[in-house]
Amino acid sequence: MIVREFDNVVQEGGAISDAHWTSVRMLLADDGMGFSFHITFLEGGSEHTFEYKNHLESVYCIQGTGQITDHGTGEKHPIKPGTMYALNAHDRHTLTAKEELVMACVFNPPVTGREVHREDGSYAAPDEDK
Numbered sequence: 001m002i003v004r005e006f007d008n009v010v011q012e013g014g015a016i017s018d019a020h021w022t023s024v025r026m027l028l029a030d031d032g033m034g035f036s037f038h039i040t041f042l043e044g045g046s047e048h049t050f051e052y053k054n055h056l057e058s059v060y061c062i063q064g065t066g067q068i069t070d071h072g073t074g075e076k077h078p079i080k081p082g083t084m085y086a087l088n089a090h091d092r093h094t095l096t097a098k099e100e101l102v103m104a105c106v107f108n109p110p111v112t113g114r115e116v117h118r119e120d121g122s123y124a125a126p127d128e129d130k
Contacts, residue, residue: 002031006039014113020046020097029110036110042066042097051092056108058086064101069094 020043027037071092
């Protein structure tokens with residue numbers, strides 16, 4: 001059984017920050033669960049374009065409001081508490097935080113905790129991140 005407290009993960013260096021967002025990595029590849037689990041904070045007024053070419057991601061909004069735009073279709077979807085979206089086709093997307101967003105995120109394959117977004121908005125494939 002794995003039990004972790006959010007504040008302890010932060011204190012132990014489990015928070016990764018980039019421009020206008022912070023991701024607290026609660027479960028990682030080394031935990032052997034087959035997925036990773038993060039709580040991510042996106043600064044209000046920020047915009048982020050991602051394309052996880054090597055990962056699938058599911059996201060659940062806990063707090064805040066925003067919008068996700070699917071680059072493939074042009075569709076825009078509101079984000080608010082209770083909204084879930086899944087990037088099941090490695091979808092290139094832009095996430096706009098109207099106010100601070102707090103999101104619960106699951107990645108498959110799991111991230112190691114060392115990843116940072118590359119210029120194209122993706123993370124390296126697991127075998128590239130060694």
